[in-house]
Amino acid sequence: xxxxxxxxxxxxxxxxxxxxxxxxxxxxxxxxxxxxxxxxxxxxxxxxxxxxxxxxxxxxxxxxxxxxxxxxxxxxxxxxxxxxxxxxxxxxxxxxxxxxxxxxxxxxxxxxxxxxxxxxxxxxxxxxxxxxxxxxxxxxxxxxxxxxxxxxxxxxxxxxxxxxxxxxxxxxxxxxxxxxxxxxxxxxxxxxxxxxxxxxxxxxxxxxxxxxxxxxxxxxxxxxxxxxxxxxxxxxxxxxxxxxxxxxxxxxxxxxxxxxxxxxxxxxxxxxxxxxxxxxxxxxxxxxxxxxxxxxxxxxxxxxxxxxxxxxxxxxxxxxxxxxxxxxxxxxxxxxxxxxxxxxxxxxxxxxxxxxxxxxxxxxxxxxxxxxxxxxxxxxxxxxxxxxxxxxxxxxxxxxxxxxxxxxxxxxxxxxxxxxxxxxxxxxxxxxxxxxxxxxxxxxxxxxxxxxxxxxxxxxxxxxxxxxxxxxxxxxxxxxxxxxxxxxxxxxxxxxxxxxxxxxxxxxxxxxxxxxxxxxxxxxxxxxxxxxxxxxxxxxxxxxxxxxxxxxxxxxxxxxxxxxxxxxxxxxxxxxxxxxxxxxxxxxxxxxxxxxxxxxxxxxxxxxxxxxxxxxxxxxxxxxxxxxxxxxxxxxxxxxxxxxxxxxxxxxx
Numbered sequence: 001x002x003x004x005x006x007x008x009x010x011x012x013x014x015x016x017x018x019x020x021x022x023x024x025x026x027x028x029x030x031x032x033x034x035x036x037x038x039x040x041x042x043x044x045x046x047x048x049x050x051x052x053x054x055x056x057x058x059x060x061x062x063x064x065x066x067x068x069x070x071x072x073x074x075x076x077x078x079x080x081x082x083x084x085x086x087x088x089x090x091x092x093x094x095x096x097x098x099x100x101x102x103x104x105x106x107x108x109x110x111x112x113x114x115x116x117x118x119x120x121x122x123x124x125x126x127x128x129x130x131x132x133x134x135x136x137x138x139x140x141x142x143x144x145x146x147x148x149x150x151x152x153x154x155x156x157x158x159x160x161x162x163x164x165x166x167x168x169x170x171x172x173x174x175x176x177x178x179x180x181x182x183x184x185x186x187x188x189x190x191x192x193x194x195x196x197x198x199x200x201x202x203x204x205x206x207x208x209x210x211x212x213x214x215x216x217x218x219x220x221x222x223x224x225x226x227x228x229x230x231x232x233x234x235x236x237x238x239x240x241x242x243x244x245x246x247x248x249x250x251x252x253x254x255x256x257x258x259x260x261x262x263x264x265x266x267x268x269x270x271x272x273x274x275x276x277x278x279x280x281x282x283x284x285x286x287x288x289x290x291x292x293x294x295x296x297x298x299x300x301x302x303x304x305x306x307x308x309x310x311x312x313x314x315x316x317x318x319x320x321x322x323x324x325x326x327x328x329x330x331x332x333x334x335x336x337x338x339x340x341x342x343x344x345x346x347x348x349x350x351x352x353x354x355x356x357x358x359x360x361x362x363x364x365x366x367x368x369x370x371x372x373x374x375x376x377x378x379x380x381x382x383x384x385x386x387x388x389x390x391x392x393x394x395x396x397x398x399x400x401x402x403x404x405x406x407x408x409x410x411x412x413x414x415x416x417x418x419x420x421x422x423x424x425x426x427x428x429x430x431x432x433x434x435x436x437x438x439x440x441x442x443x444x445x446x447x448x449x450x451x452x453x454x455x456x457x458x459x460x461x462x463x464x465x466x467x468x469x470x471x472x473x474x475x476x477x478x479x480x481x482x483x484x485x486x487x488x489x490x491x492x493x494x495x496x497x498x499x500x501x502x503x504x505x506x507x508x509x510x511x512x513x514x515x516x517x518x519x520x521x522x523x524x525x526x527x528x529x530x531x532x533x534x535x536x537x538x539x540x541x542x543x544x545x546x547x548x549x550x551x552x553x554x555x556x557x558x559x560x561x562x563x564x565x566x567x568x569x570x571x572x573x574x575x576x577x578x579x580x581x582x583x584x585x586x587x588x589x590x591x592x593x594x595x596x597x598x599x600x601x602x603x604x605x606x607x608x609x610x611x612x613x614x615x616x617x618x619x620x621x622x623x624x625x626x627x628x629x630x631x632x633x634x635x636x637x638x639x640x641x642x643x644x645x646x647x648x649x650x651x652x653x
């Protein structure tokens with residue numbers, strides 16, 4: 001945000017000499033010229049140094065203080081920037097620019113209540129302040145209030161925005177947050193039409209297209225974003241995630257793309273020397289890092305471990321990139337020794353904090369998913385770093401040592417060559433499920449009362465690719481009275497519903513046979529939708545995880561297709577753990593046959609529905625103590641190996 005040198009009144013305080021001498025004026029002008037030259041050269045460090053020298057001579061120079069605060073913010077020194085803005089606010093309480101700038105600092109730090117107050121204060125002083133209106137809209141989008149955000153953007157649109165492309169981009173974000181996928185796509189396309197080099201618009205357009213299952217187009221957008229801005233690591237992670245949905249994308253291609261991510265965004269951050277292990281302590285320090293310590297599938301599988309951890313042997317830290325904390329966040333907070341929010345904190349500072357905490361083993365639960373801090377892992381702040389749970393594949397990072405998995409999801413000798421990490425295979429599966437406390441009871445089979453079989457899939461819609469739709473359509477063709485219920489948050493958008501139905505119609509399935517179930521407000525309501533489902537169909541090549549566990553817990557058997565990568569073998573792991581290997585197909589034909597056979601076996605379905613919940617609760621899938629014990633043994637084993645390796649190196653030196 002540019003300001004003029006006259007943005008502040010720089011009068012001398014009472015009692016000081018009136019005016020400055022000509023030499024002083026010349027020195028000040030010369031100093032400002034040097035500042036401008038450093039800015040034009042794109043050298044923020046030099047600009048910062050020059051401004052600090054200027055302020056040392058002229059401590060009351062508000063313009064210099066404001067400019068320095070901007071530079072500190074640019075460099076990621078948010079605390080220093082906040083201090084400068086606060087000092088300016090004490091001198092100029094009616095300056096809308098300072099209120100606005102403080103709002104941006106608070107937003108970057110995740111302090112949304114304070115950000116909203118400062119943003120509204122700026123607009124109270126100057127109601128037509130366009131940058132302030134835009135920023136308020138962005139804050140409201142961040143806080144999950146897209147309707148209010150869109151009101152701000154439309155007001156700005158009526159005023160005449162200074163940057164129409166950016167406004168269209170921000171409106172797209174609000175629409176996407178509100179589930180209006182088609183409107184979001186239109187806004188991003190307008191942003192690109194206005195600014196063909198808008199790399200963030202291409203990235204977010206890719207995300208919106210992914211919601212519509214238009215995966216090839218989505219991937220093309222991510223690649224275009226990277227072409228425009230090669231350092232755009234978020235787009236590169238989104239590209240990798242999108243590739244998981246594409247069946248024709250091989251494990252080798254995923255591996256190579258992950259390595260390209262590392263070379264482009266991480267390799268230059270890696271330390272020259274390995275970190276030294278700390279002196280032996282009574283408890284091993286384990287750090288878990290994630291943006292998903294909230295109501296999110298990752299937490300459903302993380303909480304059982306957290307509650308079962310041996311606290312006499314392990315000291316637990318959490319590093320949370322959680323923008324909007326909730327009840328799950330507070331529960332996790334209460335279960336760990338130290339909980340650190342990383343929102344608004346630079347990668348360098350987060351890495352420093354991990355080092356200061358003396359973390360022995362750092363476990364990342366995000367991989368290439370949204371909100372990840374992979375560039376912290378690239379800095380190798382802990383002697384041992386592990387990838388687990390959140391992302392079903394290799395990170396590609398040379399600084400991540402291990403990845404937790406199991407022998408079914410990643411077969412020995414088959415998966416290892418497609419990972420930069422060493423695979424640690426847990427003996428009873430790579431995850432542990434904790435059913436929600438308020439789940440409804442299992443009901444009787446719905447088919448006898450409904451008069452038809454209902455198949456179901458409650459997976460995120462991008463997993464329902466064209467090949468999945470073709471195979472599911474073949475199942476429906478074999479059982480003419482059967483229906484298919486599809487539930488996904490993306491189906492809030494009527495255009496998304498129509499596109500999905502059109503794909504089934506193309507496969508000769510009448511639209512009334514596809515039951516669209518939009519999102520529900522609570523977990524209990526979500527699980528209650530399984531009361532209408534007889535058999536769940538697992539998508540491929542990207543299987544369900546939480547949805548598979550939920551279906552089984554609600555008494556609904558799941559048919560899965562064994563794939564050629566971790567994301568396509570999760571169903572196999574889960575079904576094996578609960579003794580349902582007969583529901584695992586190795587080919588598409590077997591998948592179709594298994595679904596038809598289960599549909600025709602009324603007695604078998606009724607028996608399964610009545611016993612599945614108790615079977616799951618007594619299986620390895622929900623045995624949190626066993627799972628924690630095996631994970632902790634791995635921690636102790638790899639830590640012992642690390643210490644021995646370091647000892648040998650010390651002797652060699």
